[in-house]
Amino acid sequence: MxxxxxxxxxxxxxxxxxxxxxxxxxxxPPRPLCDACGESFEETAEAHDLSVAVERSTATVSVARNGTATWVVRNRLADAGSAATLREDDALRTEIAERAMWDAEFVGANVSERVLTLRYREPEFAEESVGGTLRSGEFTDAYGYRNLHGLGADRLVVVAPEEMVIGKPVGGATVSEDGRRMVLTSFEERGFVTFVPRASAFGPLLSLLAVGTLVAPxxxxxxxxxxxxxxxxxxxxxxxxxxxxxxxxxxxxxxxxxxxxxxxxxxxxxxxxxxxxxxxxxxxxxxxxxxxxxxxxxxxxxxxxxxxxxxxxxxxxxxxxxxxxxxxxxxxxxxxxxxxxxxxxxxxxxxxxxxxxxxxxxxxxxxxxxxxxxxxxxxxxxxxxxxxxxxxxxxxxxxxxxxxxxxxxxxxxxxxxxxxxxxxxxxxxxxxxxxxxxxxxxxxxxxxxxx
Structure with a gap:
């Protein structure tokens, strides 16, 4: 025994x-949807030995017909001194901006008074799907090595491509009357976003198929x-x-x-x-x-x-x-x-x-x-x-x-x-x-x- x-x-x-x-x-590690916005930008600047405080942060994401998105981020800085430092030091401004948005291509940055404007290009923000629709998984953790936590910006606007409208928005978002703009002030629900042709009479069905053809297999x-x-x-x-x-x-x-x-x-x-x-x-x-x-x-x-x-x-x-x-x-x-x-x-x-x-x-x-x-x-x-x-x-x-x-x-x-x-x-x-x-x-x- x-x-x-x-x-x-x-x-x-x-x-x-x-x-x-x-x-x-x-x-x-968790990160906000907009890395270059608000507190996330403050942390990036702090890592470069620059202390900044962002009073308000907004982001506008304009989507092209090929699925490429252009990000325009505006951070209003509380301190005029840090704004002056970023305005005068091109190298520091560029270095911080490049690190701030890790999954997008940096285009440019400038400072006007106390507003720092950052521009990025993201080639794969959305992809083509059935019936000429575009489908974006940017607002979900399900596809890709991501762990989204919060919006990052105080206000984020997604603009649909020309001749297209928002087919399926994220839960909690507000869609403009013309259907082209989706506005988020918080990010509590995950989900896919679709853009459908404005002239199509089957927008809801196309959105359903666009997501279904990805999920089903x-x-x-x-x-x-x-x-x-x-x-x-x-x-x-x-x-x-x-x-x-x-x-x-x-x-x-x-x-x-x-x-x-x-x-x-x-x-x-x-x-x-x-x-x-x-x-x-x-x-x-x-x-x-x-x-x-x-x-x-x-x-x-x-x-x-x-x-x-x-x-x-x-x-x-x-x-x-x-x-x-x-x-x-x-x-x-x-x-x-x-x-x-x-x-x-x-x-x-x-x-x-x-x-x-x-x-x-x-x-x-x-x-x-x-x-x-x-x-x-x-x-x-x-x-x-x-x-x-x-x-x-x-x-x-x-x-x-x-x-x-x-x-x-x-x-x-x-x-x-x-x-x-x-x-x-x-x-x-x-x-x-x-x-x-x-x-x-x-x-x-x-x-x-x-x-």
Whole structure:
């Protein structure tokens, strides 16, 4: 038994190290829609040792028929001294202006009194689509390596090309009566913008088609990202669960010491998470979820040392216990992250997989009762729920390549490995005296063996 506990502990450590470096959500630093406006411009100037304060910032974006946009940004400066510095120092003015709008080509800049006017050219602001329409993804994070945060300007105006009107504006924008100008004073909603021919009687339909023809082909990629790992997770859990259900000696031995197994594994996880969070900068705050899982495993293990609780285990009760485990692990994780000052977006994005891990507790019980279909379904539903916060058909992926598939497969394998002790312990509880038919057999084992 000591050797078995050592093997479980080693497996948990290895799985934990892989889990904390599993694929996560990464994003570039947030930036406003207009980089050269307002506070963003102030930060750029500060990086060049010039302190400026922008009283008011406006931007006008004029779109040409080929999709190229010309930006005209006007920043009214509060200090006449900084305005004079920019007016007299051409090199400094040009250097700051070129850095201010990183994704557009700098054209020119000049200062009149206290107003700094910046001009840029953006060749791919919009692209041609069906029926002579133009479609712009400038106002959405879905397509491209972007992380938009705010408008930047106090007022931003988008002017449609000649003989065209705004077909689909951004939510919250105001469109002029002639349809050529879209005005934004805040940027709360993301979305595509379309420009349609003024003479067309099917403007709304053309806008719908322009966006649909871009989104539809990529929805398949999103479905692959969502369905492939879910199916793979169910397959891996099915293999392990089938092995456990066909190894009565293994489940019987684990059942006798289920509490000890979970306590030992939990201590390994909490200790490893503390070491990683305190000393290994490579792992950083992403190790905190292991602390929550370990602490929860210790609590469950202590409770399962009582024979009367093991005897009262049912599928439905373990589903509830799994939900409590997710809440407890998440709460402990957040507490640990606050204690070590590691509460980050990366850490928060690592919490949903806890659902998949603790779903293996009732899944294991279903396997132990001989109901493999329910066991696989429980694991698959748990994984799907854990992936739900990251899946959106409105923000589809650009594509799923072999490397992405390999990363997904590795992530699924590690997640299944981390939850395997819960799966095996759950299966062992089904062998305890008093287990009911909460997970009825599906014919994989004789009915008499289930009772």
């Amino acid at each position: 000591t050797r078995a506990l050592h093997l479980v502990a080693c497996a948990l450590v290895v799985s934990s190290l892989f889990a904390v470096v599993a694929p996560g959500s990464a994003a570039p 990529r929805v398949g990629g999103t479905l692959v990202v969502a369905l492939f790992p879910t199916a793979l997770f169910g397959l891996l859990v099915g293999v392990v669960g089938a092995f456990a259900s066909r190894s009565p000696r293994l489940t019987a031995r684990v059942g006798e010491s289920a509490g000890i197994v979970l306590v030992a594994g939990g201590l390994v996880l909490t200790g490893g998470a503390l070491v990683a969070g305190g000393g290994l900068s490579l792992l950083g705050g992403s190790a905190a979820p292991l602390f929550g899982v370990g602490a929860t495993a210790v609590v469950f293990g202590a409770l399962l040392r009582r024979p009367d609780l093991r005897a009262r285990a049912t599928y439905r009760r373990l589903v509830a216990v799994g939900a409590v485990g997710v809440a407890l692990a998440a709460g402990t994780t957040l507490a640990g992250a606050l204690a070590f000052d590691q509460l980050t977006y990366s850490l928060l994005s690592s919490l949903p997989p806890l659902v998949a891990v603790f779903a293996l507790f009732p899944a294991g019980y279903a396997f132990g009762r001989g109901n493999r279909r329910l066991g696989v379904a429980t694991a698959a539903v748990g994984f799907a729920l854990s992936a739900l916060p990251f899946a959106s058909l409105l923000s589809p992926t650009r594509g799923v390549g072999p490397f992405a598939v390999a990363l997904l497969a590795a992530y699924v394998g590690v997640l299944a490995g981390v939850g395997t002790p819960l799966l095996v312990v759950g299966a062992s509880l089904a062998e305890s005296p008093g287990g009911d038919a909460g997970a009825p057999p599906d014919g994989d084992r004789p009915a008499a063996a289930m009772e």
